Each structure stands twice: as C-alpha cells, then as structure tokens.
Amino acid sequence: MVQSSNKLWVDLLSSKYVKGSTFLLSGNNSSGSPTWYSIIQAKNILKDCFSWRAGSGTSPHTHILYTQLPPSVSDLINNIHIKFNDSIDNAFIWTSNKNGSYTTKSGFNWLFSLQNPVTPHNPSFSWSWIWKLQLPEKIKFFFWLVCHNSVPTLSLLDHRKMNLSATCARCGLREETFLHCVRDCDFSISIWHHIGFDNPDFFSSMDAHDWLKWGSTGSKAFIFSAGVWWSWRNHNLMCLNNETWTVDRVVKWNNNNFSGVILNVDESCLGSPIRSGFGGIFRNDSGFYLSGFSGFIQGSSDIMLAEPYAIYHGLSLAEDMEINEFVCYSDSLHRINLITGLTLKYHVHAVLIQDIKEFLSNRNVSLCHTLGEGNQCADFFAKHGASSDVDLFIHASPPECILDLLRSDAAGTFFLRE
Numbered sequence: 001m002v003q004s005s006n007k008l009w010v011d012l013l014s015s016k017y018v019k020g021s022t023f024l025l026s027g028n029n030s031s032g033s034p035t036w037y038s039i040i041q042a043k044n045i046l047k048d049c050f051s052w053r054a055g056s057g058t059s060p061h062t063h064i065l066y067t068q069l070p071p072s073v074s075d076l077i078n079n080i081h082i083k084f085n086d087s088i089d090n091a092f093i094w095t096s097n098k099n100g101s102y103t104t105k106s107g108f109n110w111l112f113s114l115q116n117p118v119t120p121h122n123p124s125f126s127w128s129w130i131w132k133l134q135l136p137e138k139i140k141f142f143f144w145l146v147c148h149n150s151v152p153t154l155s156l157l158d159h160r161k162m163n164l165s166a167t168c169a170r171c172g173l174r175e176e177t178f179l180h181c182v183r184d185c186d187f188s189i190s191i192w193h194h195i196g197f198d199n200p201d202f203f204s205s206m207d208a209h210d211w212l213k214w215g216s217t218g219s220k221a222f223i224f225s226a227g228v229w230w231s232w233r234n235h236n237l238m239c240l241n242n243e244t245w246t247v248d249r250v251v252k253w254n255n256n257n258f259s260g261v262i263l264n265v266d267e268s269c270l271g272s273p274i275r276s277g278f279g280g281i282f283r284n285d286s287g288f289y290l291s292g293f294s295g296f297i298q299g300s301s302d303i304m305l306a307e308p309y310a311i312y313h314g315l316s317l318a319e320d321m322e323i324n325e326f327v328c329y330s331d332s333l334h335r336i337n338l339i340t341g342l343t344l345k346y347h348v349h350a351v352l353i354q355d356i357k358e359f360l361s362n363r364n365v366s367l368c369h370t371l372g373e374g375n376q377c378a379d380f381f382a383k384h385g386a387s388s389d390v391d392l393f394i395h396a397s398p399p400e401c402i403l404d405l406l407r408s409d410a411a412g413t414f415f416l417r418e
C-alpha cells in the first residue's frame with residue numbers, strides 16, 4: 001500500500017478506503033472487509049519504521065508545511081540542507097532496509113528486533129512453543145491458526161458476516177467456538193472420553209491457547225494432540241461431507257485403554273503353496289516391549305489351526321514369564337467366539353481349544369477383540385512366522401524393522417478404520 005502504488009489492488013483499496021489521503025497518514029478506519037482490517041492493524045505496527053524522504057519537494061502534502069512557524073523553528077529548518085530533484089518523487093521510505101524498500105522479510109526482522117517481552121498479555125510473540133512440538137507440520141500449523149483465532153468455526157464466520165448463524169451445526173445447542181467445536185460439543189466429548197480424557201477439569205479451561213499449550217506440552221501430549229486433530233476432522237467430515245462419524249471408526253492399539261500387561265496375537269497365511277504362521281507380542285500398557293514370539297506351522301495351510309495356535313503359544317509364553325494377569329487382543333472375532341463359546345466337541349481342533357479354555361479358567365486373562373489397525377505389531381510377528389522355518393521363536397528384544405510400529409502404538413496413534 002505504501003510503496004506499490006502502481007498495483008491494481010492498491011488502487012482499488014486506496015480509492016475505496018483511503019480516499020485521496022496518504023495511506024500511512026490516513027485515519028484508522030478499520031470498518032470494512034477483514035482484509036482491510038488486517039492491513040490497518042499491520043500499518044499501525046509497521047508505520048514507526050517508515051520515514052518521510054523529500055524528493056522533488058512538490059507533493060500534494062507539502063501544503064501542510066505552509067503555516068506560520070516560530071522563528072527558532074524556521075531557522076532550524078532553513079539550516080537543514082534538504083536536496084530536491086525533480087526526477088525523484090517524495091516518498092515514505094522503509095528505514096530498516098538499506099535500499100529503503102519494504103519487504104516482508106525485513107518487516108518481520110524489524111518486528112523481532114523490537115524484542116517485545118513474551119508475556120501472557122502479549123501472545124503474539126509466544127508461538128515458539130508450537131513449532132517446537134514433536135508433531136506433524138499440519139497439526140502444528142493448525143495449532144498456530146487456533147492461537148490466532150483463525151480457525152473457520154461458525155462463530156468466526158458469523159463474526160465476519162460470512163455465515164448466517166454461529167450456532168453449532170451438529171448439536172444446535174451452543175455457539176460454535178473453537179473450544180465448543182473440538183472439545184465441548186457432545187460429539188467431541190465422546191471422542192475425548194474414548195481416548196481417556198474424562199476428568200471434568202479437562203473441560204473447564206476457557207482459553208483455547210492455554211488449553212492447547214497445556215495439553216500438547218503435558219504428559220499425554222501425543223494423545224491430546226491427536227485428539228484435537230481428529231476432533232476437528234470429525235467436525236469437518238460431519239459438517240462438510242455429511243458423513244456420519246462415530247468414535248468406532250477411530251482405532252488405536254489397546255483401544256479399550258486396559259492397564260497392566262497387554263498381549264496381541266495374530267495368524268498369517270502366505271504364499272503358494274500356503275504357509276501358515278502365527279505370532280504375538282507382550283507389552284505393558286505404556287507400549288513398552290516385554291517379549292514377542294513367532295512360528296511356522298509345518299505341513300499346515302489351515303488358518304483354522306493357526307488362529308488358536310497363536311493364542312495357545314501366547315498363553316504358554318505368559319506362563320514362562322510368570323504373567324498371570326493380562327489382556328489378550330485378537331483381531332479375529334471367530335477365534336474369540338470359538339474359545340469363549342460352548343465347546344464344539346466335533347471341531348477339528350477341539351483339543352487345542354479345550355487346552356486354551358482350561359488355561360484361561362485358571363488365570364485372570366481377558367480376551368478382547370480389536371480391529372486390524374490396532375493389531376499391527378502382532379500381524380508383523382505372524383507374517384514373520386509364516387515366512388520362517390522355525391516352529392517357535394521367542395524374540396527377547398524387538399526386531400529392528402518393528403520399532404517404528406512400536407513407537408507409533410506407544411504414542412497412541414490413531415488409525416481411521418477403512
């Protein structure tokens with residue numbers, strides 16, 4: 001606006017809002033579009049670094065100098081040697097740059113050189129915590145938008161006259177502010193409860209910036225950040241794509257948030273001729289690796305055998321490790337029903353199933369169903385078993401290529417069920 005007077009958009013805004021005056025000297029009439037409001041805000045901050053430089057000495061604004069001055073002031077002015085040149089226009093120059101031209105980079109550097117103290121009352125300079133978070137860039141950028149009150153919630157759109165109502169489109173009960181949208185709406189509350197945030201204090205903070213900072217730098221930072229992201233995605237899918245979306249579509253490892261030791265088991269059939277294998281992994285509820293196993297079933301291509309084999313070997317290994325209380329997740333509802341249901345005395349693997357039943361009846365073990373997305377580490381061991389020639393191999397430490405999966409499970413990463 002100051003130095004690009006030859007641009008069409010500058011002409012447009014100048015004739016609409018500035019009306020013949022000079023932009024830097026014009027009033028602060030910020031009524032108008034949000035764009036104009038932002039420009040006025042920027043001008044008020046940046047104008048201190050602009051300075052007037054005479055050129056030809058003729059300008060529509062020099063008339064403000066034609067006024068009676070006290071002799072001491074006019075003497076002072078007369079003693080200053082201002083050079084004029086008809087081919088140089090009078091102009092406002094940007095004093096933070098050697099060539100006097102304003103650039104975004106130079107403006108940014110100048111703002112930082114002011115070294116404003118970071119205080120809760122000066123939040124515009126306290127975003128660095130966001131960029132330090134160990135999160136995907138898209139989530140950090142989303143947090144940054146939140147802290148600038150720029151997330152397009154209905155409340156914001158209504159404020160900018162871009163939507164007819166600020167009322168939440170999902171529940172229809174409250175104004176859709178950012179906090180209502182991702183935290184307080186019933187749909188969002190169910191997500192937070194589902195991933196273990198059910199303390200009433202969690203829902204009490206009234207400031208989005210403080211709440212985000214508290215959650216994303218606290219002890220459950222990863223789960224919290226994923227919760228904010230998926231809560232927002234849930235809102236968008238429901239409101240923009242008309243998708244009905246329930247928390248059942250969001251899956252993670254140990255989806256039921258059990259505490260104690262967690263066993264995941266799986267089976268796998270690979271190749272042609274088919275080779276069947278099984279595998280499993282023990283972790284504590286923080287995702288810390290305790291042990292793993294994998295095996296190949298010689299001479300069998302029978303998935304019906306591989307299923308109970310996986311669980312049988314898991315239970316045996318638990319006994320060796322003296323773990324008598326744990327939760328066992330399997331992604332096969334069929335396998336779970338086979339074991340927890342009535343004995344099928346004519347089932348081809350009835351003996352193996354009966355062994356498992358007896359084992360379970362003497363110990364405190366819960367069998368639980370998970371979707372495949374929450375059982376990926378066990379799937380890895382099962383495939384490993386099917387492609388090996390070893391009847392049973394105990395992995396005292398995790399293989400190198402499963403470390404990424406382990407980390408993502410431990411971080412509570414969510415997977416969207418296909």
Ligand SMILES: [Zn+2]
Pocket residue numbers: 168169170171172173174180184185186
């Ligand atoms: Zn709502």
